Amino acid sequence: MNIASLSKIAVKALGNNKMRCFLTMLGVIIGVGAVIAMLAIGQGSKNSIKAQISEMGSNMIMIMPGAERRGGVRQSSEDMQTLKPADYDAIVNQATTIANITPSVSSSGQWVNGNNNYPSQAQGVNTQFLDIRQRKVTEGEMFTEDDVKTAAKVCVLGKTLVKNLFPDGTDPLGKVVRFGSIPLTVIGVLDEKGYNTMGQDQDDLALVPYTTVMKRMLAIDYLQGIQASAIDENKTDETIAEITDILRTNHKLRPEQEDNFTIRSMQELAEMISSTSSMMTVLLAAVAGISLLVGGIGIMNIMIVSVTERTREIGLRMSIGATGRDIMTQFLIEAIIISVTGGILGILLGALATWMIKIFANWPVQIDPSSVILSFLVCTVIGIIFGFYPAAKASNLDPIEAIRYE
Amino acid sequence: MGKKEIIKIENLKRYFKVGDETVKALRGVSFTIHEGEFVTIMGTSGSGKSTLLNTLGCLDTPTSGEYYLDGIAVKGMGKNERARIRNRKIGFIFQNYNLLPKTTALENVELPLLYNSSVSAKERAERAEKCLREVGLGERIYHKSNQMSGGQQQRVAIARALVNNPVIILADEATGNLDTRTSFSILTLFQRLHREGKTIIFVTHNPEIALYSSRNIMLKDGRIVSDEYNHDIKSAEEVYRNLPVDTE
Numbered sequence: 001m002n003i004a005s006l007s008k009i010a011v012k013a014l015g016n017n018k019m020r021c022f023l024t025m026l027g028v029i030i031g032v033g034a035v036i037a038m039l040a041i042g043q044g045s046k047n048s049i050k051a052q053i054s055e056m057g058s059n060m061i062m063i064m065p066g067a068e069r070r071g072g073v074r075q076s077s078e079d080m081q082t083l084k085p086a087d088y089d090a091i092v093n094q095a096t097t098i099a100n101i102t103p104s105v106s107s108s109g110q111w112v113n114g115n116n117n118y119p120s121q122a123q124g125v126n127t128q129f130l131d132i133r134q135r136k137v138t139e140g141e142m143f144t145e146d147d148v149k150t151a152a153k154v155c156v157l158g159k160t161l162v163k164n165l166f167p168d169g170t171d172p173l174g175k176v177v178r179f180g181s182i183p184l185t186v187i188g189v190l191d192e193k194g195y196n197t198m199g200q201d202q203d204d205l206a207l208v209p210y211t212t213v214m215k216r217m218l219a220i221d222y223l224q225g226i227q228a229s230a231i232d233e234n235k236t237d238e239t240i241a242e243i244t245d246i247l248r249t250n251h252k253l254r255p256e257q258e259d260n261f262t263i264r265s266m267q268e269l270a271e272m273i274s275s276t277s278s279m280m281t282v283l284l285a286a287v288a289g290i291s292l293l294v295g296g297i298g299i300m301n302i303m304i305v306s307v308t309e310r311t312r313e314i315g316l317r318m319s320i321g322a323t324g325r326d327i328m329t330q331f332l333i334e335a336i337i338i339s340v341t342g343g344i345l346g347i348l349l350g351a352l353a354t355w356m357i358k359i360f361a362n363w364p365v366q367i368d369p370s371s372v373i374l375s376f377l378v379c380t381v382i383g384i385i386f387g388f389y390p391a392a393k394a395s396n397l398d399p400i401e402a403i404r405y406e
Numbered sequence: 407m408g409k410k411e412i413i414k415i416e417n418l419k420r421y422f423k424v425g426d427e428t429v430k431a432l433r434g435v436s437f438t439i440h441e442g443e444f445v446t447i448m449g450t451s452g453s454g455k456s457t458l459l460n461t462l463g464c465l466d467t468p469t470s471g472e473y474y475l476d477g478i479a480v481k482g483m484g485k486n487e488r489a490r491i492r493n494r495k496i497g498f499i500f501q502n503y504n505l506l507p508k509t510t511a512l513e514n515v516e517l518p519l520l521y522n523s524s525v526s527a528k529e530r531a532e533r534a535e536k537c538l539r540e541v542g543l544g545e546r547i548y549h550k551s552n553q554m555s556g557g558q559q560q561r562v563a564i565a566r567a568l569v570n571n572p573v574i575i576l577a578d579e580a581t582g583n584l585d586t587r588t589s590f591s592i593l594t595l596f597q598r599l600h601r602e603g604k605t606i607i608f609v610t611h612n613p614e615i616a617l618y619s620s621r622n623i624m625l626k627d628g629r630i631v632s633d634e635y636n637h638d639i640k641s642a643e644e645v646y647r648n649l650p651v652d653t654e
């Protein structure tokens with residue numbers, strides 16, 4: 001007996017019980033739909049994180065004071081003061097694989113312009129910060145190296161600060177605003193970037209010469225960090241090694257001593273974030289997968305009922321020459337038809353759900369073709385696995401007993 | 407007789423284990439049936455008729471004894487081989503028709519050929535239609551089985567038993583559920599098949615039917631108590647024609 005005729009029989013048998021067949025399918029439909037939607041959300045957020053990071057500069061390297069944190073142990077404040085301006089100078093003078101570099105210090109506080117207040121930070125950097133972060137000054141100008149040397153009282157504001165400090169729309173350029181008690185002249189406005197994927201306002205940013213922050217605001221002699229960009233984004237590892245050497249020499253660390261600073265590249269960060277997001281995706285998909293499993297059990301349940309109900313039919317088919325194998329194939333095909341049809345409808349449902357998430361929740365989503373193929377295969381396999389037991393049960397019936405079954 | 411031996415059984419026994427007891431349904435049955443015979447098997451209820459017929463139909467395996475069907479030893483065959491024998495050599499008719507519900511007469515009759523991959527879909531339909539016409543249901547091939555009368559359903563079952571050109575037709579109480587008139591019309595059909603050279607075994611309660619067959623075997627408690635040839639076969643068709651119509 002060939003598969004085509006057996007399939008015809010199976011389709012007919014399912015057609016005799018349309019409602020039941022559809023309800024059984026529903027389990028698979030919902031399961032597959034959920035898997036597709038979850039994977040689409042996971043893939044979408046991963047993509048947008050990736051885009052975000054490459055926009056921020058995938059060649060970026062961050063140097064932080066203190067040894068690498070393990071197990072969340074807090075380090076003493078002394079350990080957090082290991083990066084000095086001398087380290088920055090050493091890197092500037094010796095490193096060969098660095099394109100741009102800036103010290104980084106920041107102070108939190110209130111920005112004030114007349115009656116307008118805005119709580120934010122003053123980010124202390126040098127002029128190369130713009131190149132590292134791929135930002136631009138669209139109005140006015142960036143402060144100069146001279147301003148850095150003299151710890152000038154100037155600032156470059158992000159759009160959010162401008163909106164909050166100058167709500168009436170007056171031109172901020174040349175105006176004097178205060179950060180805490182320190183008056184700063186606005187000499188430039190940064191380009192508008194909006195929110196990033198992690199929900200941070202990239203325009204809530206004010207740049208001040210780092211010397212100004214160190215001397216006039218915080219009164220410290222150490223750096224909170226150093227940011228740099230590598231010449232080649234594919235060789236950030238080499239750049240990290242180079243900086244490590246320079247800093248270890250500068251800090252006079254003996255070989256057995258650990259680094260008292262930490263270096264991270266954006267590449268690493270990207271991997272970390274995307275592995276976290278992959279984990280979330282796996283978890284979500286696993287939960288969705290469980291509902292698919294439940295759908296499979298539903299198929300098995302209904303197939304067992306169907307075999308029992310159709311015992312006489314099975315007996316008859318056997319008595320006129322159907323082999324156990326024919327019977328088995330027929331029931332397996334029935335199970336596979338339910339699961340695969342359910343799978344196809346589930347994929348459509350998943351696509352619809354994904355589309356609605358995109359339209360109404362405005363989340364970044366992307367349906368990966370591989371997730372569609374995967375769900376399809378999983379459905380077929382589920383049909384075979386969960387159809388197998390009932391089909392085997394049917395094929396092992398004794399023809400005389402089956403035909404007498406009431 | 408120089409005719410071919412279709413069925414040959416030797417000392418066939420069939421015991422059933424029910425709990426601690428053994429039910430001896432067949433206690434050593436032997437006979438030979440040649441091509442073209444119309445054999446009725448009779449006996450009281452529980453005498454082992456159905457058990458014998460199931461064994462002959464390769465649905466059941468004997469506890470001991472030999473069985474040759476069309477010269478082939480059935481003993482020792484596997485499940486699949488027996489399924490194949492049932493499919494190619496046997497036409498089985500059940501007392502309660504056993505048609506697939508919600509299925510047309512044509513599809514019901516096609517069924518045995520469906521499990522024979524050497525028959526194409528076209529040939530299948532042609533042969534099924536021809537058999538339905540032979541049993542007088544040429545006009546009803548697309549009727550569903552549950553829309554038919556008992557006699558019509560039995561005819562469909564007979565057509566299904568004929569469609570694979572079996573070497574033997576086995577019928578278990580084929581007229582048991584039918585009224586006299588319909589019974590005779592079915593019997594007429596069997597007699598015609600007999601005249602056409604078919605070999606038939608017909609199990610029945612009704613002693614009258616022995617008058618219309620060529621040989622009658624009586625069973626009692628799993629043994630043969632008589633085995634007689636009938637040289638004066640009555641015509642069922644005549645009886646059928648003479649039956650008053652209002653007994654329907």
Ligand SMILES: Nc1ncnc2c1ncn2[C@@H]1O[C@H](COP(=O)(O)OP(=O)(O)OP(=O)(O)O)[C@@H](O)[C@H]1O
Pocket residue numbers: 422423424429430431449450451452453454455456457458611
């Ligand atoms: N599967 C079985 N298990 C146990 N005992 C069985 C089984 N099938 C038949 N028997 C027993 O075998 C004996 C013969 O049964 P069988 O069905 O062959 O009788 P029968 O002659 O066809 O009777 P009837 O005319 O009522 O149909 C009976 O005593 C019955 O109880």
Ligand SMILES: [Mg+2]
Pocket residue numbers: 455456457
């Ligand atoms: Mg019986």
